[in-house]
Amino acid sequence: MKAMDFLQPQHLMISIEKEGPEKRVKQSFPLRFGRYSEIRTKDFEFCFNLNGEIKSIRGLKPDWPHPAEQFKRTMGNDWVYYTVGDKSGHEGVVSWMGEYYLPCLPYPSNPVWEIRYFSNPVIMNAFAEWSQLFANLYMANSQGMYPHARGLIERILANDDRVLYERSQELNRIIGARVSVLPPDTRHADYDVIPLIISDGCLYHCKFCCVKSDQKFQKRSKENIQEQITALKHYFGADLVNYHALFLGNHDALAAGEDFICFAAEEAYNAFGFRQRMDQRPFLYLFGSVGSFLRSEPALFEKLNRLPFYTYINIGFESMDPDTLSLIGKPVTSGQVKEAFEKMMEINATFDRMEITGNFIAGDNLSPGHDNSLALLLKHAGAKRKSKGAIYLSPLKDSPKKRELLPRFYTIKEESRLPVFVYLIQRL
Ligand code: SF4
Numbered sequence: 001m002k003a004m005d006f007l008q009p010q011h012l013m014i015s016i017e018k019e020g021p022e023k024r025v026k027q028s029f030p031l032r033f034g035r036y037s038e039i040r041t042k043d044f045e046f047c048f049n050l051n052g053e054i055k056s057i058r059g060l061k062p063d064w065p066h067p068a069e070q071f072k073r074t075m076g077n078d079w080v081y082y083t084v085g086d087k088s089g090h091e092g093v094v095s096w097m098g099e100y101y102l103p104c105l106p107y108p109s110n111p112v113w114e115i116r117y118f119s120n121p122v123i124m125n126a127f128a129e130w131s132q133l134f135a136n137l138y139m140a141n142s143q144g145m146y147p148h149a150r151g152l153i154e155r156i157l158a159n160d161d162r163v164l165y166e167r168s169q170e171l172n173r174i175i176g177a178r179v180s181v182l183p184p185d186t187r188h189a190d191y192d193v194i195p196l197i198i199s200d201g202c203l204y205h206c207k208f209c210c211v212k213s214d215q216k217f218q219k220r221s222k223e224n225i226q227e228q229i230t231a232l233k234h235y236f237g238a239d240l241v242n243y244h245a246l247f248l249g250n251h252d253a254l255a256a257g258e259d260f261i262c263f264a265a266e267e268a269y270n271a272f273g274f275r276q277r278m279d280q281r282p283f284l285y286l287f288g289s290v291g292s293f294l295r296s297e298p299a300l301f302e303k304l305n306r307l308p309f310y311t312y313i314n315i316g317f318e319s320m321d322p323d324t325l326s327l328i329g330k331p332v333t334s335g336q337v338k339e340a341f342e343k344m345m346e347i348n349a350t351f352d353r354m355e356i357t358g359n360f361i362a363g364d365n366l367s368p369g370h371d372n373s374l375a376l377l378l379k380h381a382g383a384k385r386k387s388k389g390a391i392y393l394s395p396l397k398d399s400p401k402k403r404e405l406l407p408r409f410y411t412i413k414e415e416s417r418l419p420v421f422v423y424l425i426q427r428l
Pocket residue numbers: 201202203204205206209210211212251289316
């Protein structure tokens with residue numbers, strides 16, 4: 001960025017360190033959590049993490065679409081636009097996402113509702129304002145302005161767009177992979193998770209899957225896990241205190257087994273300084289497959305339940321219908337899916353610090369047997385704890401009429417005894 005090209009006077013209101021509630025709660029307004037810095041201009045609010053990396057931009061003028069809408073930058077350096085959608089209440093974003101916002105991703109995914117935010121100049125002006133602010137901070141620093149905020153300004157200037165991009169690449173180098181999809185349950189931590197890869201590849205290579213790698217399933221070594229932890233601690237630096245969630249990757253970490261999962265979770269817990277915040281334990285997230293889940297012994301769940309985390313394991317069920325399973329190239333039987341579903345119900349009723357959730361596909365070209373068997377399964381799910389065991393419906397990426405899936409989603413949701421949401425495939 002060349003500072004001189006952009007320079008226009010701005011009055012800056014700089015808050016070097018602000019502190020929001022440390023426990024995350026869901027609310028309709030984007031309350032800031034943890035510790036951060038904030039700079040306000042007349043028209044925009046910019047938030048930075050404790051390393052001086054930009055985290056979010058929100059418009060303040062009346063023509064900004066909604067006061068709760070904002071851009072958020074992920075650790076993967078994606079700018080995600082958080083919209084509140086155009087309907088509220090029963091039919092709004094919260095009813096199908098379980099959150100008060102819908103993340104609009106700047107890369108192809110499987111959204112049921114696309115908001116073309118990039119064609120709105122009011123929204124896209126946020127990036128021009130960010131460049132403007134960066135240029136003004138550069139000048140302010142060279143002229144010794146805002147002396148009380150000198151340290152913050154220097155941290156921000158050290159994190160220009162090129163550095164932010166390189167940092168995202170460095171994260172991938174540290175973990176030796178790219179997290180191409182996060183478990184849907186990471187929404188509870190607003191997708192802010194520390195990734196730690198304990199295994200690569202999958203047990204299956206499902207035909208329909210858009211996130212798989214070509215690798216065969218393979219565990220990492222314990223040395224590799226320790227090396228990642230050391231490097232991640234250095235990488236997140238001062239901002240580590242703001243993290244309250246760990247993702248053990250990659251696509252089927254459950255298949256790595258009890259010893260590996262618990263080793264990685266315990267080592268990370270100690271190294272990253274996780275702790276309970278009020279009544280909220282740190283979150284532990286992982287994916288499992290039908291095969292690895294059915295093979296997991298009770299001892300694994302008992303041990304996970306004793307960890308100082310609240311653990312979410314997300315299982316890819318995909319379908320109960322044999323024709324659909326064969327159509328999407330998933331090498332499991334409907335009997336195994338049913339067995340795994342029942343195991344999920346049992347574990348959710350037994351353990352209080354753990355929750356198994358499941359994914360099913362949704363698409364407009366699938367056999368009626370898929371929708372019918374799924375609706376029936378959820379209608380008769382004998383949930384003892386109705387708030388646990390969320391089911392996520394994941395629209396197939398190449399399904400042409402995703403928006404039209406919503407009425408079918410509502411029908412399934414209304415009749416289900418378990419919570420049902422839409423799964424948006426989001427990378428780190
Ligand atoms: S659906 Fe899951 S198990 Fe199948 S290839 Fe994709 S990530 Fe692997």
